[in-house]
Amino acid sequence: MSKQIISLSNNAANRIKEIMSNAEKDSIGVRIGVKSGGCAGMSYVMEYTKEVNPSDEIIEDKGVKVFVDSGAIMYLLGTEMDYKKEEFSSSFVFKNPNETERCGCGESFKV
Numbered sequence: 001m002s003k004q005i006i007s008l009s010n011n012a013a014n015r016i017k018e019i020m021s022n023a024e025k026d027s028i029g030v031r032i033g034v035k036s037g038g039c040a041g042m043s044y045v046m047e048y049t050k051e052v053n054p055s056d057e058i059i060e061d062k063g064v065k066v067f068v069d070s071g072a073i074m075y076l077l078g079t080e081m082d083y084k085k086e087e088f089s090s091s092f093v094f095k096n097p098n099e100t101e102r103c104g105c106g107e108s109f110k111v
Contacts, residue, residue, distance in 0.1 A: 005068050005076050006032065006059050011083040012092060013062035020064075026050050032076070033069030038108020040101050042075065044094055075111050 008016070016030055031049040034042050052058070055070035068076060079096040101110040 004059060004061070005057055005073055006061075006066060006079050006081055008059075008061045008064060008066070009080060009082040010062065011085075012081045013064045015083040015092070016064045016066070023048050024050075028052070029065040029067050031056070031067040031069060032081075033072040034075050038103055040103040040108040040110045042110065043108040044092075045069075046092060 020027065020029070027048040027050055029049055031047055033045045033047075035045050037043050049067050052067065053070070057068040057070065057073055059066045059068060066081075075098055076094075076096065077098060079094050079098070082093045082095060084091060084093050096109065096111075098111045099109040103109070
């Protein structure tokens with residue numbers, strides 16, 4: 001069996017369940033992708049999705065459905081998605097083994 005593209009920590013799965021419970025009724029899950037931008041060249045994108053793109057990779061982990069944009073698969077292979085709450089902020093964190101560089105603010109990366 002091949003390695004799952006993305007795995008979710010318990011915190012990430014619980015947070016996705018939480019945000020999905022507040023999402024618009026026709027949202028079916030969360031889509032993860034990457035886009036060009038940021039000081040290191042690429043940044044992660046997360047958005048609600050209302051439909052499945054035929055090319056999406058669907059990950060089901062810990063009772064949560066995550067749709068991975070086909071263009072992002074090669075950048076995300078083996079990534080663990082976590083959710084961290086800190087005193088002044090909370091965010092999803094991607095532990096990506098493909099990153100060769102990450103900018104100082106943590107918003108973008110390079111593979």
